[in-house]
Amino acid sequence: MWWRDAVLYQIYVRSFADANGDGHGDLPGIRAKLAYLEWLGVDATWLTPINPSPNADWGYDVSDFHGVHPDYGTLDDVDALVADAAARGIKVVLDLVPNHTSSEHPWFSDPAKRDWYVWADEPNNWTSTFGGSAWTKQPETGRYYLHNFLPEQPDLNWWNDDVRKEFEETLHFWFDRGIAGFRIDVAHALVKDRELRDNPVVGKARDPREERVYNMNRPEVHEIYRDWRAIARAYDPERLLLGETWVSNLAELAKYYGDDDELQLPMVLSLTLAHFDAAELREIVEGAEQTFPEGTVPAWCGSNHDIVRFPTRWCGGDEAKIRCALLILLGLRGTPILYYGDELGMEQVAVPEDEQLDVAHSRDGARTPMPWGARPDGSWWIRHGDLTRNVEDMRADETSTLWFTKRLLELRRAEPELRSGSYASVDGDPSIWTWRRGDAWAVAVNLSDRPRAVKGLQGTIRLDTGLVRTGEDATGKLRLGPWEGAVVGD
Ligand code: GLC
Numbered sequence: 001m002w003w004r005d006a007v008l009y010q011i012y013v014r015s016f017a018d019a020n021g022d023g024h025g026d027l028p029g030i031r032a033k034l035a036y037l038e039w040l041g042v043d044a045t046w047l048t049p050i051n052p053s054p055n056a057d058w059g060y061d062v063s064d065f066h067g068v069h070p071d072y073g074t075l076d077d078v079d080a081l082v083a084d085a086a087a088r089g090i091k092v093v094l095d096l097v098p099n100h101t102s103s104e105h106p107w108f109s110d111p112a113k114r115d116w117y118v119w120a121d122e123p124n125n126w127t128s129t130f131g132g133s134a135w136t137k138q139p140e141t142g143r144y145y146l147h148n149f150l151p152e153q154p155d156l157n158w159w160n161d162d163v164r165k166e167f168e169e170t171l172h173f174w175f176d177r178g179i180a181g182f183r184i185d186v187a188h189a190l191v192k193d194r195e196l197r198d199n200p201v202v203g204k205a206r207d208p209r210e211e212r213v214y215n216m217n218r219p220e221v222h223e224i225y226r227d228w229r230a231i232a233r234a235y236d237p238e239r240l241l242l243g244e245t246w247v248s249n250l251a252e253l254a255k256y257y258g259d260d261d262e263l264q265l266p267m268v269l270s271l272t273l274a275h276f277d278a279a280e281l282r283e284i285v286e287g288a289e290q291t292f293p294e295g296t297v298p299a300w301c302g303s304n305h306d307i308v309r310f311p312t313r314w315c316g317g318d319e320a321k322i323r324c325a326l327l328i329l330l331g332l333r334g335t336p337i338l339y340y341g342d343e344l345g346m347e348q349v350a351v352p353e354d355e356q357l358d359v360a361h362s363r364d365g366a367r368t369p370m371p372w373g374a375r376p377d378g379s380w381w382i383r384h385g386d387l388t389r390n391v392e393d394m395r396a397d398e399t400s401t402l403w404f405t406k407r408l409l410e411l412r413r414a415e416p417e418l419r420s421g422s423y424a425s426v427d428g429d430p431s432i433w434t435w436r437r438g439d440a441w442a443v444a445v446n447l448s449d450r451p452r453a454v455k456g457l458q459g460t461i462r463l464d465t466g467l468v469r470t471g472e473d474a475t476g477k478l479r480l481g482p483w484e485g486a487v488v489g490d
Contacts, residue, residue, distance in 0.1 A: 003181075003240045003264055004297050005419045006043035007330070007409060008093065008337040010183075012305050013047050013072055014058065014381060015369045016340055024381045025369075027073035031081050034088050036391065040343060040402075041409035044091035046183045046242065048305060050078070051097075054104050056152035057359060058367075059095075060185060061102035065170045075177075082178045091180035093240060098167050099186045100153040108154055118146035118157045118192055125198040126215050130360055134215070148189060148215060150359060158191045158224065171231050171239075181232065181240025187225075187256070187263065188245045191218040217247055222255060225262035232264075240264055242299065242337075248273070250284075250291040257296045265299040265335055272307055276314035276321065278433040278447040282425065285332060289423050297420075302329050303339035309366050312348035319345060320483035323404050323465035324445045327485040328433070330408050331443035333423040340370050343405040344394055349385035357382060399467050411463055411487060417441050418487070428454055432480060444478055445485035454478045459490040 017029030027050065037045065049059035052067045059069070068074055082092050107113045123135035123144050135144040136151040146155045156163050171182070193214035203209040225241065232239035245266040247253040256266035268288055274280040288298045302310035302325055315321035322345040329336045340346075351364040358364045369380045371390035394402035412418045421438020428434060431448035440459065446452045454477070461472045464486040474488045 002043070002091070002237055003242075003335055006091075006335055007041070007412070008044050008046055008242070008335065009037060009040075009042040010046045010301075010304060010337055010339045011048065012340060012367050013050055015367050017370065017372070018378060018380070021378050022071075023379055024071055026071065027068070027077040027081050031077075031084050034081075034084055034090060037090055038088040040406055041413060042090065042338065044093055044180055044240075045085070046093040046337070047095060049095040049097055049185075054102055054152070056102065056150050058357075060097055061100070061104075061150070061153045062097050063102040063105045065096075065167075066173055078179075079177060086178070092178075093181045093183055093242065094174060094179050095185060096167075096170070096182040097185040098156065099189050100147065100149060100155045103152045103154055113162075114141075115160050116157055116163050117154050118196075119143045120146070120196055124196050125201070125210065126212075127210055146192065146215075148186070155192065156190075158221075159194060164224065164227070168227065168231060171228060175231070175235050175239050179239070180237075181242060183242045183244060184263070185244055186246070187243035187266070188217045188221065188247050189215065190224060191221040193218060217252060222258060222262055225256065226258060229258070229261050229263070243267060245269065250287045253288075254292050254296075257293050260293070260295065265297065267299045267301060267337070269301070271300055272302060272304075272310070272313075276325065276447065278431050278445070281328065281447075282433050285423070286425060289333070298332075298334040299337060300329050300332055300334050301337040301339065303342055303366065304337075305339070305367055306360075306363055307366065308362075309339070309346060309348045310342070311345045315345075317345075317347055318483070319401060320465065323401060324447060324483055324485045326401070326405055326408065327443065327445055327465060327487070330405075330412060331418070331437070331445075331485075331487060332435075333421065333437065338405075339366075343402055344371065344389045344391065345401045346371065346389060347385060349383065351383060355383060404463075404465065404467055407463055407467070408487075415441065415489065418489075426454065426456065428456075441487065441489045443485070443487050444480060446480040446483060449482045451479060451481050453480070457488050459488045461486045462489045463487045 014024045016025040017033045018025050019028035050072050051062045052064045052069045053059045053061050085092050126134040128134040137144050147153050197214045199214050200211045201208045241263045243263040243266040246269050248270045256263045271284050311322045348365040349368045356364050368385045371387045373392040374387050374390050376384050394400035417438030424436045426434040429452050432446045432452045434444040434454045436442045442457050444454045458475050461469045
């Protein structure tokens, strides 16, 4: 149950650390930065896909599920990374992409494996997440194949038992190598309606909207995770199944925990769609607290490789707001997932149109190289952003956001109630979001432009977003400046 107490750290492998200077990150690069991750205080890393891929969707179009992309290294490099990380108390979680393969995966051109993919004589009305019809005609067969994403990413047919067996073997293959678990790509979408029924279209005629009810979140997907959890459970320590679950209805999302026999951590991604507003964020958190089954932990994140980084999206680059956001993510009950650079307040980068490499055109700016120093460390596959917030300078400055994150992680490690104590909201001024953790702790964040106060807390400030108020008595009344937050304990 290690994931209940853990802080995860997502690494976009292509942009994290480049050991051989060829312009993109690799596994030896990550190995060389393990000392940094240990210093920061994270418990596990999740690496974006490392498998061979033609990169139509930057690794999310896999052509060999048991291999390593030559840009990143070899299986030996994986083993070395897992061993070195373990020596520092860090686990390595990989990314599994079971919804689809690359169109260059040998399965897709193998006539004996036709039924491994989803085919129709005529397209239904489903559209691809990246736009346009979700169906492309294949000249050889004259039939249409389904792709919820790019035409280069044909969807697998999860009604086929051979597909299921194949992925169960893939789980064993990596779990046997000591991988701590998988983040499962579009975990809610594997199974499609068996009859391929049209999705309902709602809204006005001029602005129709497809409700993706037949190609996403089908009830039968849960059976797959029951099988996978049984596999994960047979390992010691139990392997983690972390779901990319874009399911905004919390009751539906809760089903991915099953009866503690499916995913241990289905991500609550709807948090990233909320504004940086105390009432909106609180509603989602309290909804999850009330809806998720007893004994489960919610998985929170603010950024990832598909969305605008939270220091920009929520905080407009404002340092005080960024620290409030970090305090929320790391102070809630749950397993937080930091995206590389979040600990620095790394911002979204405006990548000019003629430099954009991503099919969805909006995601490059969240995937820029990790700023290790004030000057670019070589020439990368994608441009650097502003390097003002960089590891070297921020590590040398104990008042920096990086140190704030480190201190917060230290406190979490030291205090069991900050890791697993219950969450209980404290009523009061709605723009200060205050919650108790366990019996002795509270977190308060003022998400407003005015000074505010919280009454009724007990203890002293153990950490504040400005790193200047430690030890101050907070009993009775805690005053917080605009965009200031604090952890109070005894
Ligand atoms: C997930 C990934 C995203 C990818 C898509 C298709 O949403 O996070 O990067 O484009 O799946 O695999």
